[in-house]
Amino acid sequence: MLLRAAQAQTGPAQTFSPSYVRELARALAAKSFAPPDEKLPDALKDLNYDQYRSIRFAPEKALWRDEKLPFEVQFFHRGFFYKNRVDIFQVANRSVIPIPYRRDDFSFGEGLGQWPKADIGFAGFRIHAPMNRPDYHDEVCVFLGASYFRAIAKGQTYGLSARGLAIDTGEGKGEEFPVFKAFWLEKPVPNASSIVVHALLDSKSAAASYRFTIRPGQSTVFDVEMALYPRVDIEHAGLAPMTSMFFFGPNDRKDFDDFRPAVHDSDGLAIFNGRSEQLWRPLNNPHDLQVSSFADVNPGGFGLMQRERNFLAYQDLESNFEKRPSLWCEPIGNWGEGAVKLFEIPTKEEVHDNIVAFWQPKQPLIAKSEHIFTYRLHWGPDAPKPGALARFTRTGIGSRGDDSKLFVLELMGDELKAIDAKTVKGVVTAEKAEIKNIVTQPNPMTGGWRLSFQCSVKGQAAIELRAFLAQNEAPVSEVWTYRWTP
Numbered sequence: 001m002l003l004r005a006a007q008a009q010t011g012p013a014q015t016f017s018p019s020y021v022r023e024l025a026r027a028l029a030a031k032s033f034a035p036p037d038e039k040l041p042d043a044l045k046d047l048n049y050d051q052y053r054s055i056r057f058a059p060e061k062a063l064w065r066d067e068k069l070p071f072e073v074q075f076f077h078r079g080f081f082y083k084n085r086v087d088i089f090q091v092a093n094r095s096v097i098p099i100p101y102r103r104d105d106f107s108f109g110e111g112l113g114q115w116p117k118a119d120i121g122f123a124g125f126r127i128h129a130p131m132n133r134p135d136y137h138d139e140v141c142v143f144l145g146a147s148y149f150r151a152i153a154k155g156q157t158y159g160l161s162a163r164g165l166a167i168d169t170g171e172g173k174g175e176e177f178p179v180f181k182a183f184w185l186e187k188p189v190p191n192a193s194s195i196v197v198h199a200l201l202d203s204k205s206a207a208a209s210y211r212f213t214i215r216p217g218q219s220t221v222f223d224v225e226m227a228l229y230p231r232v233d234i235e236h237a238g239l240a241p242m243t244s245m246f247f248f249g250p251n252d253r254k255d256f257d258d259f260r261p262a263v264h265d266s267d268g269l270a271i272f273n274g275r276s277e278q279l280w281r282p283l284n285n286p287h288d289l290q291v292s293s294f295a296d297v298n299p300g301g302f303g304l305m306q307r308e309r310n311f312l313a314y315q316d317l318e319s320n321f322e323k324r325p326s327l328w329c330e331p332i333g334n335w336g337e338g339a340v341k342l343f344e345i346p347t348k349e350e351v352h353d354n355i356v357a358f359w360q361p362k363q364p365l366i367a368k369s370e371h372i373f374t375y376r377l378h379w380g381p382d383a384p385k386p387g388a389l390a391r392f393t394r395t396g397i398g399s400r401g402d403d404s405k406l407f408v409l410e411l412m413g414d415e416l417k418a419i420d421a422k423t424v425k426g427v428v429t430a431e432k433a434e435i436k437n438i439v440t441q442p443n444p445m446t447g448g449w450r451l452s453f454q455c456s457v458k459g460q461a462a463i464e465l466r467a468f469l470a471q472n473e474a475p476v477s478e479v480w481t482y483r484w485t486p
Helices: 002-008 020-029 049-053
Strands: 072-076 087-092 095-098 124-129 138-144 148-151 161-163 179-186 195-202 206-215 220-230 237-244 246-248 268-272 278-282 290-297 301-305 326-332 337-344 355-361 371-380 391-399 404-412 424-430 435-443 448-456 463-471 479-484
Touching: 020 179, 020 195, 020 206, 020 220, 124 179, 124 195, 138 220, 148 371, 220 237, 237 301, 237 326, 237 371, 268 337, 278 290, 278 391, 301 355, 391 479, 404 463, 404 479, 424 435, 424 448, 448 463
Parallel strands: 087 179, 278 479
Antiparallel strands: 072 124, 087 095, 124 138, 138 148, 148 161, 161 237, 179 195, 195 206, 206 220, 220 371, 237 355, 268 278, 268 301, 290 337, 301 326, 326 371, 337 355, 391 404, 404 448, 424 463, 435 448, 463 479
């Protein structure tokens, strides 16, 4: 009702303050949850994919285009999967100005019926800025569907997504999907290098406010300030959730007859934990749901990464997987005890996002209280501070008879180029499985190193593996972790 009142106002504009959306979220959490408004005109209720795709926003009607500002905003129509009404406001000179839906701002494909020119709100929006060249506004990020958003950096194409909040992911009672129900877009000043977006989130279990400061560039950075107000105790909350796709790769090709060597938006989960370890967990498309938990205290960062940047690794002229962004979360402040959670969901089609990662606090988020989290999201080619240790760049797995698997791991790093090969060894351990034939050697074809070993798999349902390179017992590489499943 607060949002409807703001949109319907005919008197003086409301005054926007730094706590404006936070106060709305706090007030919203004190009330019973009201499901999102999905009411649509009959002509829009049952659109198929092609019909929805035919609805286009007119670029010349973009917000701020006529003012020649460094950022422009275009809007998404409601329909198809995107039935929830989203209210969007502009903030200019501290005044809150509703942005009304106007049917004439869109073009429509043939076969769509007519409906009244009432204000039906939007499904979401996208932000454009001159990222690749100064005379053209490129699409930088999109907020569309539930609490999903995604972004790209210079020279990249869209891949994985982020979310505002995950609740009960992987739990038997079913996942809860919070939604962004309103946004406030701060009007940028001329020559601005960033834009600020505020969002109001709502769900059955909680309400929350967000402040996104978005800076496009070689890496596109989101500074995120989140204030969460649970209606009930939340035991399984996912903070800074990321959603991606891993169909197959050199570590997991056994079920795929495809001309391409690999198909994925992300190839691994990277973690800089609070113990100063750097972990690398290659992704998998398992036969059964796999849930991995990396317990930690005050993590340094985590992210779903696309390390393989060579077109020849994919051979896909249309999808350009080598141009998909990595997404790195950098917590700001102390996040306490918890775990980075990884969910690998079986899929038989590449159109499905089957990978989820987030931070889960150890303690439940208590109802009727305020929980503040601040973090930075980096969308780009790599983590912002890759570190000095050598990194695993490829995981290959093949059979050695019926009872054994050969693992071939490739590493790259400046530290390895001048190292004495006689002083380096591979350290490999496995839970309840035999490891043999560990070989560590320079790879003259890549300028890096190769670590290979065999692992017995007979009768095993799952095997946890861990490996790294060491010199004089000290690690010279990050730690490779992997869960092998049949």
